[in-house]
Amino acid sequence: xxxxxxxxxxxxxxxxxxxxxxxxxxxxxxxxxxxxxxxxxxxxxxxxxxxxxxxxxxxxxxxxxxxxxxxxxxxxxxxxxxxxxxxxxxxxxxxxxxxxxxxxxxxxxxxxxxxxxxxxxxxxxxxxxxxxxxxxxxxxxxxxxxxxxxxxxxxxxxxxxxxxxxxxxxxxxxxxxxxxxxxxxxxxxxxxxxxxxxxxxxxxxxxxxxxxxxxxxxxxxxxxxxxxxxxxxxxxxxxxxxxxxxxxxxxxxxxxxxxxxxxxxxxxxxxxxxxxxxxxxxxxxxxxxxxxxxxxxxxxxxxxxxxxxxxxxxxxxxxxxxxxxxxxxxxxxxxxxxxxxxxxxx
Amino acid sequence: xxxxxxxxxxxxxxxxxxxxxxxxxxxxxxxxxxxxxxxxxxxxxxxxxxxxxxxxxxxxxxxxxxxxxxxxxxxxxxxxxxxxxxxxxxxxxxxxxxxxxxxxxxxxxxxxxxxxxxxxxxxxxxxxxxxxxxxxxxxxxxxxxxxxxxxxxxxxxxxxxxxxxxxxxxxxxxxxxxxxxxxxxxxxxxxxxxxxxxxxxxxxxxxxxxxxxxxxxxxxxxxxxxxxxxxxxxxxxxxxxxxxxxxxxxxxxxxxxxxxxxxxxxxxxxxxxxxxxxxxxxxxxxxxxxxxxxxxxxxxxxxxxxxxxxxxxxxxxxxxxxxxxxxxxxxxxxxxxxxxxxxxxxxxxxxxxxxxxxxxxxxxxxxxxxxxxxxxxxxxxxxxxxxxxxxxxxxxxxxxxxxxxxxxxxxxxxxxxxxxxxxxxxxxxxxxxxxxxxxxxxx
Numbered sequence: 001x002x003x004x005x006x007x008x009x010x011x012x013x014x015x016x017x018x019x020x021x022x023x024x025x026x027x028x029x030x031x032x033x034x035x036x037x038x039x040x041x042x043x044x045x046x047x048x049x050x051x052x053x054x055x056x057x058x059x060x061x062x063x064x065x066x067x068x069x070x071x072x073x074x075x076x077x078x079x080x081x082x083x084x085x086x087x088x089x090x091x092x093x094x095x096x097x098x099x100x101x102x103x104x105x106x107x108x109x110x111x112x113x114x115x116x117x118x119x120x121x122x123x124x125x126x127x128x129x130x131x132x133x134x135x136x137x138x139x140x141x142x143x144x145x146x147x148x149x150x151x152x153x154x155x156x157x158x159x160x161x162x163x164x165x166x167x168x169x170x171x172x173x174x175x176x177x178x179x180x181x182x183x184x185x186x187x188x189x190x191x192x193x194x195x196x197x198x199x200x201x202x203x204x205x206x207x208x209x210x211x212x213x214x215x216x217x218x219x220x221x222x223x224x225x226x227x228x229x230x231x232x233x234x235x236x237x238x239x240x241x242x243x244x245x246x247x248x249x250x251x252x253x254x255x256x257x258x259x260x261x262x263x264x265x266x267x268x269x270x271x272x273x274x275x276x277x278x279x280x281x282x283x284x285x286x287x288x289x290x291x292x293x294x295x296x297x298x299x300x301x302x303x304x305x306x307x308x309x310x311x312x313x314x315x316x317x318x319x320x321x322x323x324x325x326x327x328x329x330x331x332x333x334x335x336x337x338x339x340x341x342x343x344x345x346x
Numbered sequence: 347x348x349x350x351x352x353x354x355x356x357x358x359x360x361x362x363x364x365x366x367x368x369x370x371x372x373x374x375x376x377x378x379x380x381x382x383x384x385x386x387x388x389x390x391x392x393x394x395x396x397x398x399x400x401x402x403x404x405x406x407x408x409x410x411x412x413x414x415x416x417x418x419x420x421x422x423x424x425x426x427x428x429x430x431x432x433x434x435x436x437x438x439x440x441x442x443x444x445x446x447x448x449x450x451x452x453x454x455x456x457x458x459x460x461x462x463x464x465x466x467x468x469x470x471x472x473x474x475x476x477x478x479x480x481x482x483x484x485x486x487x488x489x490x491x492x493x494x495x496x497x498x499x500x501x502x503x504x505x506x507x508x509x510x511x512x513x514x515x516x517x518x519x520x521x522x523x524x525x526x527x528x529x530x531x532x533x534x535x536x537x538x539x540x541x542x543x544x545x546x547x548x549x550x551x552x553x554x555x556x557x558x559x560x561x562x563x564x565x566x567x568x569x570x571x572x573x574x575x576x577x578x579x580x581x582x583x584x585x586x587x588x589x590x591x592x593x594x595x596x597x598x599x600x601x602x603x604x605x606x607x608x609x610x611x612x613x614x615x616x617x618x619x620x621x622x623x624x625x626x627x628x629x630x631x632x633x634x635x636x637x638x639x640x641x642x643x644x645x646x647x648x649x650x651x652x653x654x655x656x657x658x659x660x661x662x663x664x665x666x667x668x669x670x671x672x673x674x675x676x677x678x679x680x681x682x683x684x685x686x687x688x689x690x691x692x693x694x695x696x697x698x699x700x701x702x703x704x705x706x707x708x709x710x711x712x713x714x715x716x717x718x719x720x721x722x723x724x725x726x727x728x729x730x731x732x733x734x735x736x737x738x739x740x741x742x743x744x745x746x747x748x749x750x751x752x753x754x755x756x757x758x759x760x761x762x763x764x765x766x767x768x769x770x771x772x773x774x775x776x777x778x779x780x781x782x783x784x785x786x787x788x789x
Contacts, residue, residue: 285722
């Protein structure tokens with residue numbers, strides 16, 4: 001009696017406009033201007049490092065991930081983001097390993113997309129920082145001939161620089177020396193010198209590929225937030241806490257603590273707040289939870305920068321807060337319609 | 347008059363898609379050769395048949411008696427012979443007991459002579475009894491017996507009668523046509539119901555995408571009663587009782603409580619008009635307005651359909667299906683049920699028949715949850731569908747109950763927004779059924 005042609009499915013029979021693939025590829029799209037800015041400041045080195053990190057991320061996703069999971073775009077995001085956190089002069093084999101570690105150990109081991117507790121790109125970077133601490137903190141200065149590589153990008157894996165130079169010299173090749181300098185945060189922490197605000201804003205300072213041009217990152221983030229692909233509460237709460245917390249410190253001792261604007265626009269804060277902390281998988285789903293999560297990151301960033309051993313603390317701040325997301329969510333479940341708020345808290 | 351914008355929080359705004367039928371006048375469907383009246387057309391206990399096979403019934407005759415308080419009688423919507431009483435495909439997908447009537451051909455379908463009482467002279471109790479006898483149920487889809495809502499529980503007081511003309515489901519224009527074509531009937535129904543309830547205020551909530559309906563109701567407002575038209579922002583699921591109460595009088599009905607707990611009674615505008623009709627003509631609920639629409643039907647329209655008409659007859663009257671038709675939905679596309687059997691009859695709660703074509707019925711790939719949180723931002727009753735979905739997947743139904751699964755009204759907002767196409771509301775429906783089973787086994 002029933003018509004063979006007719007489908008029976010559960011309601012709703014209409015579907016909203018967003019899809020996971022679309023969200024992921026839009027994030028990739030929005031990262032392209034940031035990549036372009038990195039290219040503008042650091043030349044071909046930027047492209048090499050970012051491509052190597054992305055290739056490193058894609059390889060394990062292809063080999064070990066679920067069938068067709070490359071198409072969801074999330075591995076590309078991890079690769080691009082990791083590349084943007086690395087110094088321009090990094091040997092690309094290190095970038096590749098970082099990407100592979102981030103995806104394999106940071107994501108696939110937990111079950112792939114949606115299952116990982118920590119941001120895979122930052123986990124990859126934390127791994128590199130632990131494995132190659134010196135290379136990861138060597139920052140070439142901006143400027144100079146655009147075409148020059150900003151470091152030993154093409155270094156051979158696991159070879160000391162001296163040995164490599166000797167091997168190359170045997171073939172009649174000499175490596176150029178690259179001018180390096182400290183990042184604004186490093187300058188502030190270890191040499192007590194500040195940097196100009198416009199330099200920070202436009203990115204003409206030393207630093208990781210993606211931690212230089214704050215303006216581009218903000219614009220790209222605004223696009224994602226407008227499309228509803230980015231939880232604006234997280235960057236908003238990070239910026240707010242960093243500004244307020246460092247503002248209070250600055251007021252108590254202006255000589256020791258830098259002003260809030262410097263704190264906001266230096267280092268990896270922009271990239272971290274807009275792109276890393278907002279990773280949907282590793283941030284809270286509740287709206288109050290998002291505010292707490294961002295606030296926690298803001299406090300940790302200022303604390304690590306001011307009182308920690310490292311000049312920069314965005315990476316560890318986000319990873320630490322990633323770890324407490326389940327607790328934040330448990331404590332911030334939404335108030336059910338018709339029930340009083342007090343009962344939720346008790 | 348509140349000056350703040352009338353609203354409820356969250357929800358979604360799917361494409362409205364009402365333009366297919368919005369301006370189309372009602373047309374009457376010819377009587378089909380056979381009518382099928384399922385005994386269960388309302389929430390509550392099914393009706394009990396009082397006719398036998400072979401009996402001749404006239405249009406308007408009672409064929410089944412209400413069984414208990416939350417139940418209503420059933421009437422023959424055309425004259426004919428009772429041909430069978432037995433199982434028949436029901437809109438919910440099951441086989442359920444139904445009375446079949448072989449409709450008389452070339453008949454005038456006359457009704458028996460009846461005395462029409464003047465409603466003004468009736469007491470509250472008599473009014474409620476008359477509404478019940480007329481078989482009136484909520485015509486917005488849920489089909490809850492209307493008379494039950496007209497008798498507030500002891501100790502509860504009704505401040506507001508809220509008339510639901512939201513029609514927040516996409517495609518449907520049933521309530522729209524009711525208000526445009528029968529505004530006086532709606533007003534009379536409001537009068538009768540306010541008397542029953544002892545309510546002093548009445549608000550008619552209509553979404554702003556129905557300007558003609560807003561004007562019609564506005565034009566016919568009575569001078570002697572406090573009745574107001576409240577144009578509402580277009581937002582799904584505004585037509586859900588709790589959402590409408592929140593939007594119109596800014597009160598939240600607590601989980602597990604009835605609207606009357608916050609001093610309100612909500613009635614669908616179609617039910618209001620049907621009550622008035624019962625006191626105008628003396629006839630019970632015999633026909634209802636059905637929107638037949640969607641890209642899969644050749645001539646969409648708003649039809650006045652005898653209850654019990656089979657989908658096949660209804661669709662034939664609308665030019666039939668297009669070759670691309672893939673899915674037939676009874677009700678709106680957000681909460682309606684898909685049916686595959688064209689012998690299913692139109693029931694009292696059938697608001698529309700939406701025929702979707704290929705574009706709206708493609709199968710989609712389900713991806714893992716990426717915890718985007720869009721479902722939390724969409725849930726109108728502030729649940730955590732993401733968490734509930736994970737629990738449902740793990741089969742932890744009892745834990746879902748602790749997270750207020752009972753408050754979920756299966757509106758489908760979470761499924762609608764989920765970018766990974768996870769069928770959340772379907773999972774919740776399954777879990778609710780599983781919980782009922784678990785509880786039944788325990789007791």
